[in-house]
Amino acid sequence: MSTSSDSRAGPPVRVAVGRAALFLAFWLMSAGYQPADLPVGLLAAAAATWASLRLLPPTATRLRLSSLIMFSLHFFRQSVISGIEVARIACDPRLPLRAGFVVYRCRLRSAGERGVFCALSSLLPGTLPTGTNEDGDLLIHCLDVTRPVVASLTEEETLFTRVLRHD
Amino acid sequence: MNTAIDIFTVVAICAGAAFFMAGSVGLLRFPDSLTRLHALTKADNLGLGLIVLGLLPQADSLLGGLKLVAVWLLVQLASATVAQLIAQALRHRGRGT
Numbered sequence: 197m198s199t200s201s202d203s204r205a206g207p208p209v210r211v212a213v214g215r216a217a218l219f220l221a222f223w224l225m226s227a228g229y230q231p232a233d234l235p236v237g238l239l240a241a242a243a244a245t246w247a248s249l250r251l252l253p254p255t256a257t258r259l260r261l262s263s264l265i266m267f268s269l270h271f272f273r274q275s276v277i278s279g280i281e282v283a284r285i286a287c288d289p290r291l292p293l294r295a296g297f298v299v300y301r302c303r304l305r306s307a308g309e310r311g312v313f314c315a316l317s318s319l320l321p322g323t324l325p326t327g328t329n330e331d332g333d334l335l336i337h338c339l340d341v342t343r344p345v346v347a348s349l350t351e352e353e354t355l356f357t358r359v360l361r362h363d
Numbered sequence: 364m365n366t367a368i369d370i371f372t373v374v375a376i377c378a379g380a381a382f383f384m385a386g387s388v389g390l391l392r393f394p395d396s397l398t399r400l401h402a403l404t405k406a407d408n409l410g411l412g413l414i415v416l417g418l419l420p421q422a423d424s425l426l427g428g429l430k431l432v433a434v435w436l437l438v439q440l441a442s443a444t445v446a447q448l449i450a451q452a453l454r455h456r457g458r459g460t
Contacts, residue, residue, distance in 0.1 A: 225429055279409025282402055286389030295398050315443035326450040337397045
């Protein structure tokens, strides 16, 4: 089961129209529908579409819906664990921090996919990507370097890769 | 039924506020900027998620509920992106640790 992420969605005009409709729907949802305000909404949607096409050009990547649901559930669970863990450390009188950096060799090559993976992993327990080193590996700041950070990031990356399908 | 929903709201919002407080405690107690970023991104995001979850049953319409979820999603997105950028800038300046 898969869904198109406007990918391969055919001609760029179709992609642009799809994104513009999405942005306009979002604007209507947040600002409410008033006919007098509509020109502002249309302008905002057009500007957002222009920016999105410039920053995130259409690619031939599709999202697998079933894997996306699995990943989202996993992500929410990990986010909760992450919040609880930080709260526990912050409130522990001994402040049990073993902070440091871990180098992680990311298998994702596309800059966009890497960016999304880094954003997601910054919300996961104990990890915060801080960019790459000269070899192109990710430098992850961890609250506890004694934990199996690389193993859990590998697992996250595998789950994330399953969501994407390159045509 | 309404009482049960109200109790759920109060419990979820209190839990959310507790996580916000824990995040703020981390901000004050953690020793450097990078560890403070962990406190702000992780504990506060969970706090906001719980507050949104608690407010959802009180939303007067589907639109109101969607707005709450949109707020949560936008904050998650902004927090995940900005945390990385700040972390990167701190590392480049050698002030992260």
